[in-house]
Amino acid sequence: MDELPLRDELRGKSPYGAPQLDVPVRLNTNENPYPLPEPLVARIAEKVADAARALNRYPDRDALELRAGLAHYLTRTTGHPVDRAQVWAANGSNEVLQQLLQAFGGPGRTAIGFEPSYSMHALIARGTGTGWISGPRRADFTIDTEAAVRAIGEQRPDVVFVCSPNNPTGTAVDADTVLALYDAAQAAKPGGAMVVVDEAYGEFSHGPSLLPLIEGRPRLVVSRTMSKAFGAAGLRLGYLAAAPAVVDAVQLVRLPYHLSAVTQATALAALEFTDTLLGYVEQLKSERDRLVAELRAAGCEVTASDANFVQFGRFTDAHEFWQRLLDEGVLVRDNGVPGWLRVSTGTPAENDAFLDAVRKLKKETA
Numbered sequence: 001m002d003e004l005p006l007r008d009e010l011r012g013k014s015p016y017g018a019p020q021l022d023v024p025v026r027l028n029t030n031e032n033p034y035p036l037p038e039p040l041v042a043r044i045a046e047k048v049a050d051a052a053r054a055l056n057r058y059p060d061r062d063a064l065e066l067r068a069g070l071a072h073y074l075t076r077t078t079g080h081p082v083d084r085a086q087v088w089a090a091n092g093s094n095e096v097l098q099q100l101l102q103a104f105g106g107p108g109r110t111a112i113g114f115e116p117s118y119s120m121h122a123l124i125a126r127g128t129g130t131g132w133i134s135g136p137r138r139a140d141f142t143i144d145t146e147a148a149v150r151a152i153g154e155q156r157p158d159v160v161f162v163c164s165p166n167n168p169t170g171t172a173v174d175a176d177t178v179l180a181l182y183d184a185a186q187a188a189k190p191g192g193a194m195v196v197v198d199e200a201y202g203e204f205s206h207g208p209s210l211l212p213l214i215e216g217r218p219r220l221v222v223s224r225t226m227s228k229a230f231g232a233a234g235l236r237l238g239y240l241a242a243a244p245a246v247v248d249a250v251q252l253v254r255l256p257y258h259l260s261a262v263t264q265a266t267a268l269a270a271l272e273f274t275d276t277l278l279g280y281v282e283q284l285k286s287e288r289d290r291l292v293a294e295l296r297a298a299g300c301e302v303t304a305s306d307a308n309f310v311q312f313g314r315f316t317d318a319h320e321f322w323q324r325l326l327d328e329g330v331l332v333r334d335n336g337v338p339g340w341l342r343v344s345t346g347t348p349a350e351n352d353a354f355l356d357a358v359r360k361l362k363k364e365t366a
């Protein structure tokens with residue numbers, strides 16, 4: 001690459017890359033461990049066959065039926081009425097976030113996130129030419145509202161990312177904190193700033209969604225995904241809810257026909273199986289709570305989790321413990337948070353295998 005006229009800010013950088021290793025227990029990318037149920041697989045085949053008959057045509061550019069389905073899902077599960085004009089969909093919530101930064105960030109503008117948080121926020125900022133500001137978090141990984149408000153006041157970002165539940169720590173953010181950050185961001189920036197609440201793991205939270213906060217707040221966006229709760233990471237379907245003007249704004253930067261007819265048909269089929277899929281979410285939530293309890297019983301420190309993964313530690317050398325778990329056939333994630341690792345909730349059998357490995361390794365080091 002050195003001989004290519006690459007943009008300066010990309011020189012020497014590495015692409016996002018969680019290892020995709022072939023090991024017996026893979027708990028490193030916060031996927032849903034349950035494959036889609038067979039009746040849904042059959043329904044997808046049916047709907048994709050219908051879509052295939054019209055593949056000579058471009059897909060519905062505005063994904064109207066899908067956006068209506070997602071709006072219905074959000075209304076039903078959050079209790080807050082959302083309509084189609086408030087929803088936008090793209091290829092994974094990563095693309096939604098990229099479109100938001102293309103529209104509201106970009107050269108000469110900045111975005112702030114409170115780290116450690118989802119590393120793609122900073123990477124998408126870089127890719128869109130948006131300056132990145134690393135905001136503070138407390139040692140217990142909660143957001144210190146006062147410190148965050150101060151950082152926003154000093155840095156005057158154009159976009160504020162709030163990840164709740166936060167990846168990789170599992171920490172949920174309460175509504176009062178989001179409101180304080182929203183008000184601070186508007187006060188700091190003449191013309192206002194966007195606040196993006198990344199709720200990729202929203203369905204796994206013990207508490208309610210932050211989505212109702214979009215009401216009366218034209219610059220608040222909540223992003224969601226079918227990659228986690230819907231068990232459809234391979235589908236690549238993310239979406240947002242916000243004021244209709246935000247949806248109009250991202251349409252200025254989206255590629256025409258960005259969401260394929262196959263994707264739209266598959267996502268619509270998945271929505272028909274919402275109840276079954278949310279049943280798996282309930283099982284995963286109780287397995288997540290079990291992981292927290294058993295890791296603590298095994299002598300680990302654990303960060304309270306509202307997501308489908310758990311941050312555990314503390315290790316003098318987290319990467320060494322990661323390697324030893326891998327040697328036991330269990331792949332977890334080293335996000336580079338000093339002293340901590342992250343494990344995704346798997347099936348009960350996968351979680352047992354992980355816990356057995358942790359207990360064994362802890363005993364060896366005791």
Ligand code: PMP
Binds near residue numbers: 092118236238
């Ligand atoms: N936000 C967060 C916090 C995530 O952890 C992820 C996936 N790891 C995403 C967004 C993106 O997910 P996707 O593009 O699959 O919707």
